[in-house]
Amino acid sequence: MKYYIETYGCQMNVSDSELIISILNDAGYEQASDIDTADILLFNTCSVREHAEQRVLGRISNERHRKKSKPELKIALLGCMAQRIGERLISEDLGIDYAVGVDQYRALPHLLEQAQGSLLKFNSYENYEHLLPVHQGENCAFVTIMRGCDNYCSYCIVPYVRGRERSRPYEDILLDVRAAVARNMMDVTLLGQNVNSYHWKDLSFPALLVRLQEDVPELYRLRFVTSHPKDLSDELVQVMGKGGKLCEHIHLPMQSGSNESLKRMNRSYSYEQYLNRVKALRKAVPGIGITTDLIAGFPGETQEQFEATLSAMREIEFDYAFCFKYSEREGTAAAQYPDQLPEAIRLSRLQKMIDLQREITLRKFRAKIGKEVEVYVEGFSKKSKSQVSGKTRDFKIAVLTGDESKIGTLVKVKVSQATAGTLICE
Ligand code: SAH
Ligand code: SF4
Ligand code: F3S
Numbered sequence: 001m002k003y004y005i006e007t008y009g010c011q012m013n014v015s016d017s018e019l020i021i022s023i024l025n026d027a028g029y030e031q032a033s034d035i036d037t038a039d040i041l042l043f044n045t046c047s048v049r050e051h052a053e054q055r056v057l058g059r060i061s062n063e064r065h066r067k068k069s070k071p072e073l074k075i076a077l078l079g080c081m082a083q084r085i086g087e088r089l090i091s092e093d094l095g096i097d098y099a100v101g102v103d104q105y106r107a108l109p110h111l112l113e114q115a116q117g118s119l120l121k122f123n124s125y126e127n128y129e130h131l132l133p134v135h136q137g138e139n140c141a142f143v144t145i146m147r148g149c150d151n152y153c154s155y156c157i158v159p160y161v162r163g164r165e166r167s168r169p170y171e172d173i174l175l176d177v178r179a180a181v182a183r184n185m186m187d188v189t190l191l192g193q194n195v196n197s198y199h200w201k202d203l204s205f206p207a208l209l210v211r212l213q214e215d216v217p218e219l220y221r222l223r224f225v226t227s228h229p230k231d232l233s234d235e236l237v238q239v240m241g242k243g244g245k246l247c248e249h250i251h252l253p254m255q256s257g258s259n260e261s262l263k264r265m266n267r268s269y270s271y272e273q274y275l276n277r278v279k280a281l282r283k284a285v286p287g288i289g290i291t292t293d294l295i296a297g298f299p300g301e302t303q304e305q306f307e308a309t310l311s312a313m314r315e316i317e318f319d320y321a322f323c324f325k326y327s328e329r330e331g332t333a334a335a336q337y338p339d340q341l342p343e344a345i346r347l348s349r350l351q352k353m354i355d356l357q358r359e360i361t362l363r364k365f366r367a368k369i370g371k372e373v374e375v376y377v378e379g380f381s382k383k384s385k386s387q388v389s390g391k392t393r394d395f396k397i398a399v400l401t402g403d404e405s406k407i408g409t410l411v412k413v414k415v416s417q418a419t420a421g422t423l424i425c426e
Contacts, residue, residue: 001112002030004038008056009046011191011225012162013079015144017044018133020078020105025134027109035063040074040112045081047157049327053081057094064095074112076100080161086118102147102162106131124148124164132175139187139378139390139408141180145173145208146192151228153255154266154333155298155326158193165193167200170208177216184408186220187376187391195224196231205231206239213245220410221376221393225251230268232277241284248285249395252277253293257312258305261298264337271312278316289319289394296353297326297346299337306349313356319364319396320421321357325350358420365396365418372414373398375425377406389422398423 003024007017020042021031032038041063046052060075067073076098077086086099097116100108103126104119111119127147135141149158150165173190180188190208192198198205213219222245227236229252240246252274256262259270281288294309313321325346328335375398381387388402399422400406400413413425 001028001039002032002037003040003042004032004035005042005044006059007044008052009044009048009080011142011189012144012147012193013044013046014136015133015142015191016079016102016105018136018142019128019131019144020044020108021134021136022131023105023108029109029112035066039070039072040076041066042076042078044079045077047080047084047161047329049324049329051327056081060094060096067095074098074116076108076112078105078108080157082118083120083161084157086120090116090118122163124166127166127168127172129169129172132172132179135180135183135185137185139185139376141177141183141185141188142191143173143176143180143188144168144192145190145195145224146198149193151194151268152266152333154264154337155295155329157329157332160331162193165197167198170200170203170211173208174212174215177212177219181216181218181220186408186410187378188219188222190222190224192224193226194228194231196227196233196236204235206233206235209236209239209246219245221245221247223247223249223395227252229254229274229277232281234280237277237280237284240281240288243285247393247395248287249289249291249393250281251291251293251395252281254312254316255293255295256298256301256305256309258301258308261301261305261309264300264334265295265298266333271308275312275316287394289392289396290316291320291322291395292316292318293322293324294353295324295326296350297341299326299334299341300339301341301349310352310356313353313360317360317364318357319394320361321353323350323353323357362418362420365420365423368396368415368423369418370415372412373423373425375400375411375413377402377409377411379407380404392423396423397421398425400425 074097082099083101099118101120103123146167148163148165373392375390377390381389417424
């Protein structure tokens with residue numbers, strides 16, 4: 001039996017798909033290289049915003065016609081959206097045969113032996129111990145170090161679809177990182193919804209970073225996402241300051257620059273505390289790239305509160321910001337808040353945020369002109385086969401002239417031009 005897997009959402013899902021591939025391969029299934037030859041279509045889904053769910057449903061409705069010429073073809077919905085509304089979707093006539101939640105992947109092969117069904121129970125002890133995912137990347141590896149989230153930010157569905165927070169045993173993380181390094185993957189990213197609250201036995205997150213660098217001397221670049229500002233300890237800042245394999249980059253979602261909004265978002269920090277962490281990081285790690293997530297049009301956000309976010313953006317000058325329009329998620333606290341803002345306001349605030357960040361990113365990227373950067377070449381550039389692209393240590397996309405032989409190598413190059421998102425190098 002051949003399966004085809006498509007992944008939506010964040011890196012956690014990318015990593016989970018690698019786990020699912022490992023589970024299915026062990027059970028004797030074979031990964032199909034293209035959708036036409038598959039007997040089972042797996043969609044690993046995301047629920048974080050309405051749009052993410054609509055996209056997957058659109059994809060499934062486009063692919064279900066295949067069942068006409070191949071009646072034995074099965075469609076399975078996996079991941080966060082399956083967890084949230086899988087039961088309901090199976091009962092509707094959408095062509096979905098199975099729904100499997102995030103803690104039930106071990107039982108997936110067994111379920112696929114049945115004609116249809118769902119597995120949606122949470123199991124807050126499920127860490128997929130002793131299972132080694134099959135890394136799908138060529139050059140960059142993602143290694144899950146924790147699952148779930150206990151933070152309950154008021155807008156966010158993740159705690160409801162991913163369950164309680166739990167940390168993966170160090171031994172498994174070590175095996176996973178070693179497997180990636182053995183395949184010459186030089187850029188390894190540790191993953192979790194809230195990596196800096198990692199805790200396994202008496203191993204804290206900063207201690208994990210130190211230990212991994214000691215235990216895997218061949219490791220070249222080490223990164224992690226996502227960090228929560230409230231758990232960004234001085235100890236972590238100190239470990240980052242030591243450099244070593246750790247890249248000079250942090251993704252630190254701010255969400256809003258207004259203390260009132262942050263409070264209603266249940267983020268448990270103030271703007272001043274956030275700024276304090278940014279300053280500490282910049283002092284300890286000169287040249288650190290700081291990226292963030294921001295939400296526009298959160299319920300009850302006044303014009304003044306929105307402007308507080310814009311001025312925070314100007315004050316901090318993020319290297320890049322992922323800006324999102326607030327999306328109401330059923331069952332979350334914020335969905336019950338009064339003053340849900342009209343779509344037009346959410347959209348226009350989002351656009352203002354994007355425009356401002358574009359200016360800042362352009363300025364920050366231009367400041368790199370004339371400087372030497374180290375690029376880990378990951379593939380051809382999107383635009384041309386005579387150019388290759390990769391990332392700098394501080395998480396900027398860089399493009400340079402080169403052919404296939406450069407892919408998978410590290411190059412030191414000089415930045416000659418910059419756009420709001422790409423460094424063009426020589
Ligand atoms: N655990 C990570 C990532 C969570 S999801 C973190 O804490 O940062 C990634 C981003 O999606 C969030 O940082 C937030 O900016 C955005 N997001 C989450 N829920 C959202 C919602 N309901 N509407 C709009 N954006 C949302
Ligand atoms: Fe969602 Fe907040 Fe958890 Fe991130 S920390 S996954 S935003 S609840
Ligand atoms: Fe989406 Fe689930 Fe990630 S909701 S953002 S795929 S944890």
